Amino acid sequence: xxxxxxxxxxxxxxxxxxxxxxxxxxxxxxxxxxxxxxxxxxxxxxxxxxxxxxxxxxxxxxxxxxxxxxxxxxxxxxxxxxxxxxxxxxxxxxxxxxxxxxxxxxxxxxxxxxxxxxxxxxxxxxxxxxxxxxxxxxxxxxxxxxxxxxxxxxxxxxxxx
Numbered sequence: 441x442x443x444x445x446x447x448x449x450x451x452x453x454x455x456x457x458x459x460x461x462x463x464x465x466x467x468x469x470x471x472x473x474x475x476x477x478x479x480x481x482x483x484x485x486x487x488x489x490x491x492x493x494x495x496x497x498x499x500x501x502x503x504x505x506x507x508x509x510x511x512x513x514x515x516x517x518x519x520x521x522x523x524x525x526x527x528x529x530x531x532x533x534x535x536x537x538x539x540x541x542x543x544x545x546x547x548x549x550x551x552x553x554x555x556x557x558x559x560x561x562x563x564x565x566x567x568x569x570x571x572x573x574x575x576x577x578x579x580x581x582x583x584x585x586x587x588x589x590x591x592x593x594x595x596x597x598x599x600x601x
Contacts, residue, residue, distance in 0.1 A: 480583050
């Protein structure tokens with residue numbers, strides 16, 4: 441399932457059995473931001489940093505665009521090896537926004553995280569990912585960004601080997 445969702449720019453959320461209803465609510469609430477702006481599936485292991493493909497926001501009427509960011513931290517159930525990640529979004533004007541996902545801050549963490557960022561319209565953004573896993577096992581992440589208004593492009597697909 442994870443492979444299919446990743447290769448079609450979808451998102452696959454694993455959940456504890458007692459939190460299944462909440463996971464469904466989170467995913468269906470995401471429909472409010474149904475237009476996919478960015479999709480990338482980095483492969484990581486251990487600790488390190490990656491430069492991700494850049495992002496360009498659409499030219500809407502607003503100064504700031506609400507962008508829904510969704511991240512899954514691995515391609516299997518319970519996140520035993522995941523410790524933390526930082527996704528840094530840097531605008532060409534120098535504005536920096538960071539999403540921090542730290543497993544130690546959650547009582548139960550199912551490997552899915554979402555956040556809304558306010559990004560400037562019609563701008564280029566550089567994205568960087570810092571990650572920390574407790575093992576050298578290769579992990580496939582899903583990073584998705586979506587907006588609530590139509591856009592004229594579709595992010596490229598990422599295929600697994």
